[in-house]
Every structure is written in structure tokens, then in C-alpha cells.
Amino acid sequence: MPTIKDVALHAGVSRSTVSRVMNNHPYVDEEKRRAVRVAMTELGYIPNSSAQRLRGTETRTIAVLVSRIVNPFFSAIVDAMDEIAAAHSYRLILCNTRGSASQELHFLQLLRTKQVDGIILASIVNEWAIISPFTEYGPIVLCNEYPSHAEGVAIITIDQKQAMVDATTHLIEKGYKRIAYCNVHDERSQTLFDSALATDRYSGYVETMKKAELPIESSWRFIGHSVEDGKRILNEIMKCDDRPDAILTGSDEIASGLIAEAKKNNLRIPMDLAVVGFDNQPSASLLEPQLTTVHQPTLEMGKAAMLQMLADLKSDSRSNGTQLLDAPLLIRKST
Amino acid sequence: MPTIKDVALHAGVSRSTVSRVMNNHPYVDEEKRRAVRVAMTELGYIPNSSAQRLRGTETRTIAVLVSRIVNPFFSAIVDAMDEIAAAHSYRLILCNTRGSASQELHFLQLLRTKQVDGIILASIVNEWAIISPFTEYGPIVLCNEYPSHAEGVAIITIDQKQAMVDATTHLIEKGYKRIAYCNVHDERSQTLFDSALATDRYSGYVETMKKAELPIESSWRFIGHSVEDGKRILNEIMKCDDRPDAILTGSDEIASGLIAEAKKNNLRIPMDLAVVGFDNQPSASLLEPQLTTVHQPTLEMGKAAMLQMLADLKSDSRSNGTQLLDAPLLIRKST
DNA sequence: CTGAAAGCGCTTACAG
DNA sequence: CTGAAAGCGCTTACAG
Numbered sequence: 001m002p003t004i005k006d007v008a009l010h011a012g013v014s015r016s017t018v019s020r021v022m023n024n025h026p027y028v029d030e031e032k033r034r035a036v037r038v039a040m041t042e043l044g045y046i047p048n049s050s051a052q053r054l055r056g057t058e059t060r061t062i063a064v065l066v067s068r069i070v071n072p073f074f075s076a077i078v079d080a081m082d083e084i085a086a087a088h089s090y091r092l093i094l095c096n097t098r099g100s101a102s103q104e105l106h107f108l109q110l111l112r113t114k115q116v117d118g119i120i121l122a123s124i125v126n127e128w129a130i131i132s133p134f135t136e137y138g139p140i141v142l143c144n145e146y147p148s149h150a151e152g153v154a155i156i157t158i159d160q161k162q163a164m165v166d167a168t169t170h171l172i173e174k175g176y177k178r179i180a181y182c183n184v185h186d187e188r189s190q191t192l193f194d195s196a197l198a199t200d201r202y203s204g205y206v207e208t209m210k211k212a213e214l215p216i217e218s219s220w221r222f223i224g225h226s227v228e229d230g231k232r233i234l235n236e237i238m239k240c241d242d243r244p245d246a247i248l249t250g251s252d253e254i255a256s257g258l259i260a261e262a263k264k265n266n267l268r269i270p271m272d273l274a275v276v277g278f279d280n281q282p283s284a285s286l287l288e289p290q291l292t293t294v295h296q297p298t299l300e301m302g303k304a305a306m307l308q309m310l311a312d313l314k315s316d317s318r319s320n321g322t323q324l325l326d327a328p329l330l331i332r333k334s335t
Numbered sequence: 336m337p338t339i340k341d342v343a344l345h346a347g348v349s350r351s352t353v354s355r356v357m358n359n360h361p362y363v364d365e366e367k368r369r370a371v372r373v374a375m376t377e378l379g380y381i382p383n384s385s386a387q388r389l390r391g392t393e394t395r396t397i398a399v400l401v402s403r404i405v406n407p408f409f410s411a412i413v414d415a416m417d418e419i420a421a422a423h424s425y426r427l428i429l430c431n432t433r434g435s436a437s438q439e440l441h442f443l444q445l446l447r448t449k450q451v452d453g454i455i456l457a458s459i460v461n462e463w464a465i466i467s468p469f470t471e472y473g474p475i476v477l478c479n480e481y482p483s484h485a486e487g488v489a490i491i492t493i494d495q496k497q498a499m500v501d502a503t504t505h506l507i508e509k510g511y512k513r514i515a516y517c518n519v520h521d522e523r524s525q526t527l528f529d530s531a532l533a534t535d536r537y538s539g540y541v542e543t544m545k546k547a548e549l550p551i552e553s554s555w556r557f558i559g560h561s562v563e564d565g566k567r568i569l570n571e572i573m574k575c576d577d578r579p580d581a582i583l584t585g586s587d588e589i590a591s592g593l594i595a596e597a598k599k600n601n602l603r604i605p606m607d608l609a610v611v612g613f614d615n616q617p618s619a620s621l622l623e624p625q626l627t628t629v630h631q632p633t634l635e636m637g638k639a640a641m642l643q644m645l646a647d648l649k650s651d652s653r654s655n656g657t658q659l660l661d662a663p664l665l666i667r668k669s670t
Numbered sequence: 671c672t673g674a675a676a677g678c679g680c681t682t683a684c685a686g
Numbered sequence: 687c688t689g690a691a692a693g694c695g696c697t698t699a700c701a702g
Contacts, residue, residue: 001447046448050385050450069414070411072410078404078429082404091428094427096414098417113336282562283618286594
């Protein structure tokens with residue numbers, strides 16, 4: 001591996017000058033600049049970024065934390081972030097926390113140890129009080145999940161409450177009265193923090209139901225996040241003395257599981273049970289019946305979050321505020 | 336940020352001793368070891384890994400290259416790798432190449448600049464002759480995609496040819512005679528290398544068709560990889576003078592697109608057109624009709640690849656050879 | 671415009 | 687068992 005020293009020798013200049021050329025400093029003699037460039041390509045020189053980092057410069061690397069990369073929602077967001085990052089010559093470190101608080105903390109240290117320039121959290125496990133201090137070491141942007149009050153970070157998300165108001169209103173208008181609710185939550189995760197996302201969604205459901213004077217039964221509250229959870233929940237519904245006629249879910253994956261299992265149980269959708277998904281994952285329109293779901297603008301969310309990160313990095317100031325993107329309800333065949 | 340110097344001062348020992356404690360060297364006085372440990376926790380000390388890397392030690396980081404993280408096949412593989420990596424305190428850098436040769440090259444440099452200990456390639460863009468030299472800088476493992484001959488790397492994949500032999504045989508046994516073939520290939524990708532995966536799959540189809548004395552029409556060869564491609568291909572099929580009665584595809588995504596578009600065109604599956612997928616992605620069994628597909632053992636593939644990587648890292652020798660995992664055909668309702 | 675020198679935070683022979 | 691010292695590859699005031 002050639003180092004800066006080799007390039008300097010080869011080009012007949014000092015290491016300082018080589019460094020200046022690399023970093024596009026203005027005052028370098030054009031001829032020397034050329035000589036250095038030639039030496040770099042001839043030697044196939046690649047700067048050692050560990051050394052650059054140690055010296056305290058930017059890493060041009062952003063860490064993105066997600067709880068589960070196999071969730072199409074997260075992979076879509078990551079993909080969008082990556083697109084922006086790549087266009088600005090930034091690299092992405094994917095941190096799959098699997099809902100582990102210690103893993104999350106481990107990844108946050110990347111910021112502290114200057115291995116990344118910034119961190120984008122798409123899921124959150126630890127309490128905000130634990131995460132918050134890390135903003136001191138570099139910009140943190142929240143994309144999707146968010147705590148009830150966060151200072152010093154920008155939040156990019158959708159209007160979770162409005163989304164659930166829309167979904168609930170739609171079901172009510174369609175004549176459904178016995179509307180169950182499934183909270184998004186991975187029971188295997190060690191979630192410690194109070195997710196405002198979950199609370200906001202739920203309040204959208206509750207307020208709309210109350211306004212319509214419809215019952216909110218505790219036996220109609222479920223919890224889960226995966227296809228398997230969806231299957232389990234459908235079986236729980238089958239056992240209800242007092243079956244709901246519709247269900248609002250927190251993800252298309254749960255909805256898929258519900259639908260698959262409903263077919264097995266000869267439960268017709270939407271006649272016997274209406275199902276609303278969340279996310280509008282690619283599979284939502286491929287299912288039968290096609291899924292009524294809340295469209296999450298993953299492309300826009302990911303891009304906006306990364307753009308916000310780049311802006312934070314440039315301005316060197318900590319931005320605040322919440323950016324709420326539109327999440328329209330897509331009415332298809334499952335309601 | 337406390338450094339090793341602060342810890343040393345705090346514990347009343349030299350920096351060397353602190354370093355030894357960190358790296359679990361044997362000969363350290365128990366009392367000092369304890370003192371150092373105390374100092375580390377009291378100061379909230381985290382070693383600066385850029386410095387560690389620069390000094391030439393392991394990074395405990397592995398880069399994984401995939402062409403498209405939103406493809407559930409890739410996210411499942413990455414997830415499996417991550418599971419093994421995390422269990423061995425390794426970290427994963429996700430490199431989404433988007434089929435760009437220069438991006439791929441850029442990521443390969445991570446190995447050269449010692450930012451990662453090893454690289455796992457799940458997709459390949461550049462010619463093997465370009466990639467091969469990088470094995471000099473650290474272990475490279477191939478998982479899924481592979482060139483026609485590679486030295487100095489281990490390959491973890493499925494028996495692609497056998498998978499297609501099985502799929503083709505199944506269709507023939509079911510009485511289909513006009514069997515189309517869809518090659519996996521992303522046309523937007525700048526693929527430069529001769530993928531033995533694609534060749535092997537195709538030869539499984541060709542040989543089986545020839546053995547059964549069935550026609551292989553060039554107008555029945557399609558190309559694509561996405562849901563959209565599947566839709567396009569179905570429309571191309573509709574326009575055929577001489578329509579196939581079955582099609583072998585290279586991914587469940589294409590198959591989903593085919594099925595969705597077939598419904599629109601009132602083409603019954605499998606009566607008018609039998610469809611075989613590839614991968615057995617989560618959605619395969621949720622579609623209607625449920626998809627007959629080749630099950631790719633993504634969990635095993637990802638784990639095996641990461642385990643191989645850890646073994647290479649430990650032994651410090653470059654392993655060779657191909658590990659062929661079983662990929663059974665799952666017969667469901669689309670054939 | 672440019673070079674010599676210091677220093678980023680660590681590890682590892684070396685000499686005790 | 688342990689410390690002083692050198693060095694990993696870079697960048698950045700500093701002094702010209």
C-alpha cells in the first residue's frame with residue numbers, strides 16, 4: 001500500500017503538499033498539483049481513512065440504525081438514504097439493532113469515536129435520555145420513530161395521528177362499527193422508550209372512535225409486527241365471543257398474515273373482516289384482496305432525512321423541528 | 336472524550352498497561368487490571384477505533400456488498416450474516432452497489448485501506464480479474480453470485496443448475512410443453528462480468544428441455560428482475576403469436592409482476608400460464624395463487640458465508656472451494 | 671505557495 | 687509484570 005510519503009517522494013514534493021492537493025486547498029502551484037495527481041494515479045494511491053479520521057476530519061460516513069433490515073419499510077428507507085448519500089459521496093453504515101438496547105448503544109458510539117459523521121435513527125430502543133447526550137458528538141436525525149419530546153434533533157416522519165384518523169374514519173364511513181386495533185410493537189425487542197409514534201397513532205384511533213360514539217374494547221387490542229403475528233392475531237380474533245368486523249394494523253406484514261390465515265379459516269375479507277394495513281409495502285397491491293393501507297412515503301422520508309443530515313453537517317449547527325410528510329390512505333379491496 | 340492517556344493517569348499506570356488490559360493480555364497484575372477497569376468505567380472510556388485501526392489491528396468490521404438492499408432476498412441474506420457477525424462482536428457495513436461498477440470498486444477499497452477485515456460479495460458487477468487482486472488485502476467470500484472460475488475465495492451458493500433442472504422437470508411432468516425462460520438480470524446494472532450463476536441456471540433449463548425434446552424458442556426468452564419487469568414481460572407474452580404455456584423466472588419479484596398483470600388480462604394461472612418463481616421470498620406463499628418456487632436457503636447461506644469469513648480471518652489463510660446448499664423446489668398453486 | 675514538525679490515539683517490540 | 691519510545695498515515699498551524 002503506497003502512503004502519502006510514497007506519493008510525495010514520487011512527485012518530488014513534501015507530504016504537506018500532497019495532503020493539500022488531496023483536500024483541494026487553493027494555494028498550490030498548478031504544476032505541482034499535476035505532478036501529485038500523476039503520482040497518485042501511477043502509484044494507485046488511496047488515502048488511509050483511519051488516519052484521516054484520527055486526524056479529525058470528516059469520515060463522509062453516516063450510520064443508519066434500523067431495528068430490522070428485512071422489513072421492506074426499513075430497507076426502502078435505507079435505500080432512499082443511500083441514494084442521496086452516494087450522490088454526495090457519503091457512505092452508509094447499516095446498523096441492524098434487532099431491537100437490542102445494547103446494540104443500539106454500541107452503534108451510537110460510532111459517533112463518539114468519530115467513525116461516522118452523523119447518525120440517523122429510524123428505530124429507537126433506548127430511552128431518549130440515554131440517546132440525547134450523543135448529540136454532543138455530532139448530528140443525529142430521527143426518521144420515522146420519535147420520542148415525545150426531543151431537543152437538538154430534526155425529526156422526519158409522517159403525521160401518524162392523522163393517518164390513523166383517516167383510516168378509522170374510512171372504516172366508519174364504510175359502516176364498520178366493531179373496529180379492532182393492532183399496535184405496532186415487536187415483543188422480542190427490549191424497547192425501553194415511550195414511542196410517541198405508537199401513542200400518536202393510537203390516539204388517532206381512539207379520538208375518532210369516541211367522536212363516532214363507537215366502542216373501544218380492550219379485548220380488541222392486539223400487538224405485533226410480523227406476518228406470523230398477523231396469523232396469531234387472526235386466530236385470537238376467531239376465538240373472540242364478540243368478534244370485531246374490522247381491524248386497523250400497524251404494518252402490511254401483520255395485515256398479510258391476517259389475510260393469509262383468514263383464507264385458511266374461510267373468513268371472507270372484507271365481508272367478515274375488513275383489514276387496513278400500514279406502510280404500502282410493495283406486496284400490498286399484489287395480495288388478494290389488494291390491501292387498503294396507509295402509504296408511507298419511504299422514498300421521500302429517507303431522502304429528506306439524509307438531506308437534513310447533510311445540511312446539519314454543513315451548518316455545524318443542531319437543527320430542530322419536525323417535518324411531517326403526507327401519508328395518504330390508499331383504499332383498495334380489503335375494506 | 337477521554338483517551339488512553341486519561342485512563343492511564345486516572346489508574347496510575349502507563350498507557351501500555353491500559354492497552355494491555357484492553358486487549359486482554361495475560362501478564363498484567365490483577366490489582367492494576369482492576370484499577371484500569373475502574374478508571375475506564377468511571378471515565379466512560381471508549382477506545383478510538385480509528386486509532387486502533389491505524390495501528391494495524393483488526394477492525395472487527397465486515398463489508399457486505401449487495402446490488403439492491405430492497406430485494407428481500409438480499410435483505411434476508413444480510414440479516415443472517417448480521418446475526419452471526421453480532422454474535423462474534425463483528426460489525427457489518429452494508430454496501431449497496433446499485434449495480435454500479437465504480438461503487439463496487441469504491442467499496443472494495445475498504446479492504447485495502449484496512450477499514451474492514453474482510454468483504455463478502457453477494458452480487459458482483461466488475462469482471463473477476465478486477466476484483467481478484469483485492470484478495471491480497473484480506474479475505475473475500477462470495478455468497479450467491481459467482482464467476483466461472485475464481486481462485487483464492489470461498490463460494491457459498493446453491494446448486495443453480497440443479498434448481499432449474501428440478502423446476503423444468505416439474506413443469507414437463509405437469510404436461511407443460513411450451514416453456515419460456517426469464518433470465519435474471521438488471522438491465523440498469525452495468526454488469527461487466529460473466530455470471531456463472533446465470534449460465535448455470537440457463538443450462539439446467541436447456542439440458543432438461545433438450546432431453547425431453549421440447550422446443551426452446553428464442554422468442555420465449557425474457558430478461559428482467561423486478562415486479563415491473565414481470566408486468567412488462569406478461570404483456571410481451573400476450574402479444575406472442577405463439578404463446579408459451581409456462582414460464583421459469585429468476586425471482587419471485589418477476590413472478591409477482593407476472594401474476595398481477597395476468598389477473599388484469601384475465602389470463603388464468605396456472606391454467607393459461609404456469610409460473611415458477613425463484614427465491615421463496617416471504618410474499619411467495621401470500622400471493623394468490625401461491626407461488627411454486629425454488630426455495631433459496633437465505634438464512635443458511637448468509638450464516639455459512641459469515642462463518643466462512645470468520646474462519647478465514649482466524650486461520651489467516653485464503654480458503655477455496657464451493658459450498659453448494661440445497662434449494663428444493665416448493666410446489667404450490669401457480670403450476 | 672511550501673516544507674518541517676507536532677500531534678491525533680492507539681499498540682507493540684524493547685529493555686528492564 | 688511494566689514503562690518509555692517509536693510509529694501507524696494523515697493534517698494543520700507555523701514559519702518562511
